[in-house]
Structure formats: C-alpha cells, structure tokens
Amino acid sequence: MAQIGRFFAGHNVLTQLVFLGVVLAIGWLGLRPFKKLRRYTGQILVLLGILWIGLLFYFVTYSFRVPRFASVATTGATVPRFWFYVLIPITLLAFIPMLKGHEVPDQKSGNIWRLGVVFAALVLSLLSFRFIGYYISSAVFLVVVMWVLDSREKVELIVVPVGWVIFSYFFFYRLLYVRLPIGTLFSRLLG
Amino acid sequence: MMEILTNLGGGFGIMFTPMAIFLCLLGVFAGITFGAIPGISPSMAVALLLPMTFALEPILGMVLLLGAYKGANYGGSVSAVLINTPGTPSAAVTAFDGYPMTKTGRVGEAMGISLYASVLGGIIGTVVLIIFARPLALVALRFWPSEYFALTILGLTTVATMGGKNWQKALVAVVFGLLLNTIGMDPIAGTQRFTFGDIRLLDGLSLIPAIIGLFALGELFYNIEHYAKGEKFDKLSYKLPKLRYYLTVWKNILRSGVLGTIIGIFPGAGGTIAAFISYDVEKRFSKKPEEFGKGSPEGVAAAESSNSASAGGALVPLLALGIPGSATAAVLLGSLLVHGLNPGPEMFVKEPELVYGMFASMFMANVFILLVGLLGSGLFVRVTDLKKTILYPLIFTFAIVGSYAVTSSMYSVVVCVVFGVIGWIFRRYGFPSAPVVLGIVLGSLAELSFRQALIIGGIESFYQRPLTLIMLTVALLAVLTPIVKKRLADKKAQAS
Incomplete structure (x- = not known):
C-alpha cells in the first residue's frame, strides 16, 4: 500500500488529472455494454470521479511521514481515510437509484462548442495576465465572450471593455489596493 | 438592567x-458596496x-468599522440574490433561495426579505450582545474540542435536508467537500497532504474562490451552454412587498436570529455555519419544506437573519x-x-461610554442598512436589466478579480475556475453544489476539534461529556428523522 501511495504522491497535479481522465475513459467504455445504465453515463462518471479522488487520497495517505508523537491517537492520515470509508457506501447509495432505473436520466447537452470557446478564451486570458497584464487581457476576453454570445453592436463591444478597464483600475487598483497584474510587457515598457 | 439602560442611554x-451619524452611514455604505463584491470579505472591508x-x-x-462590518454582512446577499454570486461566504446560503426567487420574477420579495431579515437579525444579535455578553462568553470558553466537534457534526447534518429528493447525491457532495478540505497542511502535526509537489496547496483550497467558482462560474458555464441567440432576462418587476408580508416570516427571523447569535459566539464558528444550521432548522420547522432551494422566502429569511445576528455574537468574546x-x-x-484600549x-467598568457607544452604533448601523437597502435595492436590481451578452462576460470578470483579491495571486483564480468546472458538472448532472461548500467550511473545524478531543480526553470525551453527548444525539436524530418520516410516508402510501 505504501508503494502505491508513494507512486501516486510522486506525480504532480497535471498527471493526477491525466490519471482521472484515464479512469473516466475506462468507466465510459465499461458502461457501453449496459444499455440500461447508458442514460446515466454522466452521473455515473461523476460518482466514479469522486470515488477515484477518494481512493487516490486513501492510497496517498500511506506515503505520509508519521511524526514521532503520532502515538497520541491520530495522524494526518486518519481523517482523509475516514472520509474515504464514508464515501464508499454513500456512492453506492447514490448509484442504486440509477441501477433500478428510478433516477432522472442525464439531460441533453447544450451548445458544448460555444462553452468550449468561452472556456478556452478564459484560460488564454488567464495565461496572458503574465505577459500583457490584467487590463488588456480582460478587455479582450470581454470582447470575445460578447462576440461568442452573438453581440454585434460595435458601441457595446467598445464601451463595455473600456468601461470595465477604467472601473477596475479605479475601484480595485486605486481604492481597494488589489494589485492586479500589469504584465511583463508593460512593466518593461514602464521601467 | 437599569445600569445597562443608563449606559446605553449614554x-x-x-x-x-x-x-458619529456621518461615519456610521459612511461605514454602512462602504460595507454594503465592498460586501456585494465577491472576494471582498467583511474582514477585508473593515x-x-x-x-x-x-x-x-x-x-x-x-x-x-462596525458600520462597515454590519454593512458588508448584508451586502454579500445583494449579489447572491441578483446574480447567484455570493459576495461573502455566508451569503452562499442566501443564494440557495434568493436566486431562484429572482429567476422566477420575485426579486422584490427576495431583496425585501433579505434586507428586513438582515436588519432584524442584526438587532437581535445586538440585544443579546448587550444583555448577555459576559455570561455567554464564559460559557463559550468552557466548550471543549469534543463540543466543537459535535457542533460541526450538527452542522453537517444539515445536508440531510439540503439535498431534498437528491439526498444521496447531496451526501456524496458533502463528503467530496470534506475530502477536498483535507488538502494542505495537517492542522495538528503539520504533515503535507495531497499537495503533489505544489507548495501553493499547502494552505489548502481557498474558500472564497471555491464558492465563487461553484456558484457563479458553474451557473455561468451552464447558462452559456444552454444560451440561445437573442435570449434576454425576463423583465423583472421590482417592487418591495408591503410590511404586512414580512410578518409571514417573523418566526423564522426570530429563531434564526437567536440561533445565529449563539453560534456566532463560539470562536471559529462564524456566520457561514450559523447560516447553514439556521437554514436547516427552518426547513425542518417549515410547513412547505419542499420549497426550500427553489425560492422559499423562509430560506432567505433564515440565512440572512442568522448571518447578521452572528456578527453580534462574534463580538461577545471580543x-x-x-x-x-x-x-x-x-x-x-x-x-x-x-488606540491603547x-x-x-x-473595559465594561473603565470605558462604559466606549462599550455602550459601540452597542448604540450597532443599532444605528442596522437603521442605516435599512435606509440604504430601501433606497438602493431598486438601483441594485437594475443590474438584471443588462443584456445577457453584457452581464455574463461581466460576471466572469468580477469573479476573476474577486478571486484574485483574496490572495493577490493567480492561485486563487485557478481554484475559482476549477471549482467553476466542478459546479458546472454538478449542475449538469443534478448534484447539489451547496453541500460541497458545507464540507469545505466545516471540514477544518471538524478535523481539528476531533483530533484535539482525542488528544486531550481520548475517545471517552465524546460520550462522557454531557453537552457533547446531547449535541451528537441531536445530530443523529436530525439525520434519522427525515429518513424515518419518508419511510413511514412511503409505507402509508403503499398501504393506501
């Protein structure tokens, strides 16, 4: 158990996400033959994902260094393990209505493409904070999201981002002292 | 009593x-403004x-400062009710029913109840503070870790009623929150847990970005997925109800106010736990429990009253x-x-003018909250007049800045976005998000007090201390009662 724990603890967060993806993919493939359960695919994968996180935490607790005074009742592993023990029956309990067909089936997907574009714009915007700073980045993000949501009025597309940048500078930066990133580009330009 | 009244007169x-009037008004106004912004907590405002x-x-x-404190406690509910983005962690509970009320065009009711409940809850908290400050503080100090643990368990039992028909999924969600809460430094021995080599995780997951992500971004992602071109908000007719309407929830306000004050007295408990527990209690007392989570005025009243009252309670030990x-x-x-005080x-003996001046200012702050709320609510509501094409992107940017403000680092923003994705997935597949917040809020206190209790008194402390035993029994009954009731009702239905 300790070896498994050390294996998982030795990988970074991104790799953990890959592991989670693999588990979910296996779960999805495993559900294919069961026609009755297919309409609950999303819900079952959510349960599986949470259960996997619990299991991962459980394994990793075996890699914790035990402090010398650990004999006093508990260690850092006690509580995470306890929550995992609680999680197992509860997950089963949530799965039973799906097995019986009593649960409401997964709802139909909406426009995943649109959401994907907005999410990608959000991630790119956050990544660009470091380079072009918050102000330009958020202005561009606002324009992109407004455009994706079918806003085509030029005045809106200009006034909203510019207004937001001015508001956020004076309200957050000047009044509330929130040091929003100005980015390496501007910090170099401004010395 | 006469001494109290005389000093209060002073x-x-x-x-x-x-x-004093100007400063109180300024504090209240600033507090409401800061409180309504996600990420600016009452402590930051002060x-x-x-x-x-x-x-x-x-x-x-x-x-x-007291004006700002009280104002920020109310301000958190404004954004919670209007755009499902709680300005403060405790306002997350207000959003459970406040936002559904807004969505169904009952924004006036929601804003009115949150305002009046906040003001009345604040007054209840202040009265209790004035009369019982010293004896209550001494009682709170006698609490052992085992009693704190029992209090958190009592708080966790609220999940039993929170999930409604989806109670199994609510249970999974709360344990998920409790598990996530174990990320970071172990509170007793300092063991690094589940950081996977990332030192930013040593402090654990920040609560405020997590709440903003779960509620605001989760809802936004869902709305964008299901957005249809040219979609607009229903025109909301904003009209505050007549005073008579608030009488329908006076019992909820009173009960939650008293409960919120009591919970607020315990160091470390705070307004969020108070709001969760009061919400649960009111749902159990309610004649229409099925409306909770779908736009119940009683739910908004309970959350706001207890949250506001807990501010008075928190000043008792201070x-x-x-x-x-x-x-x-x-x-x-x-x-x-x-100021050398x-x-x-x-302080009650040496500086009675200061102490009772503070009490008086808390009363006045409540009056000003009512005033600013009545005058400003109509203005706040106008935010929903914005087109979705403008409002949605702006909520994104508000959420990002709000999260960034918590630690002035991108780490909080990443936490917010990750929880946004979790919120969206939960929303899509019918898993309630609120229990995750409950797990994160109560997890730390539950673990710390549980382990402290074991170290100090061993396992016996959980059944040998009467108060602990009573609270744990109440918690057990709180979980079992709805299940047994449901079973009995099912049997009855089958028999008939």
Missing part, C-alpha cells in the same frame, strides 16, 4: 452627533477602512474577554489596541 448620546480610524477618536473609529472569535473581530481588536471585562 451610548446613544454619543451616537447622536453629526460626526481592514480597508482601518487606516481611516487612526486620526479619529476611538469611539468614532469603532462606529465607522468585548467580554478580549478574544477575537473571527477574522473581522481580530481586525476590530487591532483597532482597539491601536484593551478589550476584556475591565
């Missing part, structure tokens, strides 16, 4: 000066105004014993210390 004497108090008389400085029970109380303590039992 306190009001100080408050009825133009400067801390931001702290430098302004250095040049003021101690009592005037406290008037400003003023009576000099122990700050919350982050905001710690900032207030700092302000008192800057040492809160504690002696």
